[in-house]
Structures are given as C-alpha cells and as structure tokens.
Amino acid sequence: MFVSERETIEFLKNCDNIYIFTHQSPDGDCIGTGFALHDFFRRTGRRSAVLCSDKFPEKFKFRTDTENDSDFTPEVFITVDVADKKLMGKYEEPYGDKINLCIDHHVSNKDYAERTFLKADDAAACQVLYGLFRTMGFELSDYSAACLYTGMATDTGCFKYESTSAETHEMIGEIMRHHKLNYAVINRSMFDIKSKARMILESKFVNLMEEYLDNKLVIAAVTIDMMKEIGIDYDEFEGLAPMTIQLEGTEVGVLMKEREPNVFRCSFRSADSVNVSEICQTLGGGGHAKAAGCTVEGDIESAKAQIIEAVGKALK
Ligand SMILES: [Mn+2]
Numbered sequence: 040m041f042v043s044e045r046e047t048i049e050f051l052k053n054c055d056n057i058y059i060f061t062h063q064s065p066d067g068d069c070i071g072t073g074f075a076l077h078d079f080f081r082r083t084g085r086r087s088a089v090l091c092s093d094k095f096p097e098k099f100k101f102r103t104d105t106e107n108d109s110d111f112t113p114e115v116f117i118t119v120d121v122a123d124k125k126l127m128g129k130y131e132e133p134y135g136d137k138i139n140l141c142i143d144h145h146v147s148n149k150d151y152a153e154r155t156f157l158k159a160d161d162a163a164a165c166q167v168l169y170g171l172f173r174t175m176g177f178e179l180s181d182y183s184a185a186c187l188y189t190g191m192a193t194d195t196g197c198f199k200y201e202s203t204s205a206e207t208h209e210m211i212g213e214i215m216r217h218h219k220l221n222y223a224v225i226n227r228s229m230f231d232i233k234s235k236a237r238m239i240l241e242s243k244f245v246n247l248m249e250e251y252l253d254n255k256l257v258i259a260a261v262t263i264d265m266m267k268e269i270g271i272d273y274d275e276f277e278g279l280a281p282m283t284i285q286l287e288g289t290e291v292g293v294l295m296k297e298r299e300p301n302v303f304r305c306s307f308r309s310a311d312s313v314n315v316s317e318i319c320q321t322l323g324g325g326g327h328a329k330a331a332g333c334t335v336e337g338d339i340e341s342a343k344a345q346i347i348e349a350v351g352k353a354l355k
Pocket residue numbers: 068069120144162163164194
C-alpha cells in the first residue's frame with residue numbers, strides 16, 4: 040500500500056533489528072540509500088544490516104566498507120530502490136513477501152510491500168531518503184551525506200539526465216553546504232576512473248553494438264561464453280548501457296547480458312522521446328521512461344528478436 044511521508048517517518052523512527060535489501064546488480068543509488076539508512080539506524084541506536092543478492096562492486100567499497108553485520112534475528116524488512124520484489128534475487132524467496140517498507144522512486148513500482156513510500160518524480164532513491172531525513176530534522180553524518188550524494192550523482196549520470204530537478208540541485212547544495220564532501224573525488228571514481236580491463240572491455244563493447252530498425256535501435260548482446268572469452272565478470276558491465284545510445288541517430292539502446300544460460304538481463308536506454316519503461320513492461324519488466332530493464336529468455340538470437348519486435352512496435 041502506498042503510504043504518506045508521515046507514516047513512513049513514523050515507521051522508520053520506531054523499528055528495530057532491520058534488514059535493508061538493495062536490488063540485485065547493485066548500483067550507486069541502492070547502495071547509497073541502503074548504507075545511509077543503515078547509518079541512520081546505527082546512529083539512533085538500532086541494529087540493521089544491508090543485504091544484496093550480488094556482491095557490491097569494488098568501486099563502491101568506500102561506501103560499503105563499514106560495519107555491516109547481519110548476524111542478528113531480523114524483525115523488520117525494508118527494501119530501497121527496489122521496484123519489484125523479483126529484483127531481490129536470492130532474497131526474494133525468503134523475504135520478498137515480508138517487506139514492511141519499500142522506499143523507491145520508480146514509477147513502475149509494483150507495490151509489493153506492506154508500505155510503499157514512492158516519489159516517482161525524484162531522480163534517485165537517495166533523493167527520497169534525503170527528503171525523509173530533512174523532514175525528520177535528522178542530522179546527516181559526513182558518511183551518509185557522501186552515500187546520498189553518490190546515489191543522486193550516479194542515478195542522474197552526474198546530474199545530466201532529465202530526471203534531475205531544481206530540487207535535486209537544491210538538496211545537493213544543502214549537502215555541500217553542511218558537510219565535508221569530496222564530490223570531485225566521488226565523481227572521478229564513479230565516472231572517470233577505469234581499470235585497464237574496463238577500457239579494453241569498452242573498446243570491445245563498441246564492436247558488440249549492432250544496429251537495427253533503420254539504425255534507430257542499437258543492441259549489444261553478451262553471452263556467458265563471450266564474457267569468459269573477454270575475461271570479464273557479469274557485474275563489470277555496470278554503466279555500459281548508456282554507451283548504446285551514444286551512436287548518432289540511435290533512439291533506443293539495449294544491453295543484453297546473459298545472466299544464466301538462455302536468460303538475458305536487458306537494460307534499455309532512450310535517447311530522447313521513446314518511453315522504454317513502456318516497452319519493458321510489454322516484456323515483463325519496467326523502470327523509468329529513459330532507463331528501464333527486463334529479463335528475456337531464449338537463445339541469443341531469439342532473445343534479440345523479441346527485443347527488436349517490441350521496440351519496432353513502440354517506434355511505429
Ligand atoms: Mn535508483
């Protein structure tokens with residue numbers, strides 16, 4: 040059930056022994072929200088832990104490398120930035136039906152939790168959480184300020200996507216005014232620094248991009264075998280999806296990663312006017328108008344064919 044800010048704050052103030060779940064393939068936003076919330080609970084005398092179905096990528100270590108012990112009996116379950124309980128991965132089965140509160144900003148949120156606090160106009164779940172803290176009058180630590188900054192920066196592509204609002208900038212301004220924040224260091228590590236393997240991957244990634252539908256659709260599909268051949272892990276593809284719409288003339292870009300044999304996790308990006316959330320919903324997924332995802336089953340050719348068909352319909 041969708042709940043008000045007041046009810047959400049009431050709940051956050053009174054719960055204890057909390058498991059906080061992020062979505063699988065964790066990004067800066069779910070990590071930032073999860074650990075800022077964890078910090079809030081710790082600093083208000085409660086016990087919590089952040090859990091994720093996948094391991095946290097190395098580049099977020101400066102957020103995740105904190106006391107995060109889940110060795111207690113949980114009583115309360117919260118998801119952050121998780122639009123659908125399916126995205127909890129291995130935690131869906133034991134906890135998916137027990138979520139007491141979901142804090143999210145995805146318009147496609149499935150309302151699977153007992154309470155859902157959704158702000159679909161917010162650029163990031165971190166922005167939603169910052170708004171809650173601000174209403175509560177909770178004073179952020181420099182650590183959680185950095186967590187929230189990281190999520191807002193990464194979900195907006197460093198404040199360049201359309202989801203970035205005046206309010207996003209105002210909140211960032213407040214955070215910068217009141218906290219010691221190495222934002223240049225954060226942004227360099229989030230957006231600029233790459234391993235040599237990553238640079239090689241990006242150059243190979245360009246060769247994986249194929250054009251369809253009069254060059255309006257670009258697909259980059261990677262199978263498990265190809266990942267082995269290139270020598271790159273599944274979770275190292277994070278952040279590559281936007282490259283699919285860099286090609287001139289492209290309207291929709293799709294990164295397809297084979298998660299397990301014949302199961303492709305697909306990340307969609309829209310260059311401008313096509314709503315990829317609607318396309319992904321026709322394929323059982325969802326997300327935002329300009330960035331969405333779904334899972335498609337089949338061998339690489341039939342998985343691609345399903346995507347080409349769905350995008351073709353949307354472009355008509
Ligand atoms: Mn997000």
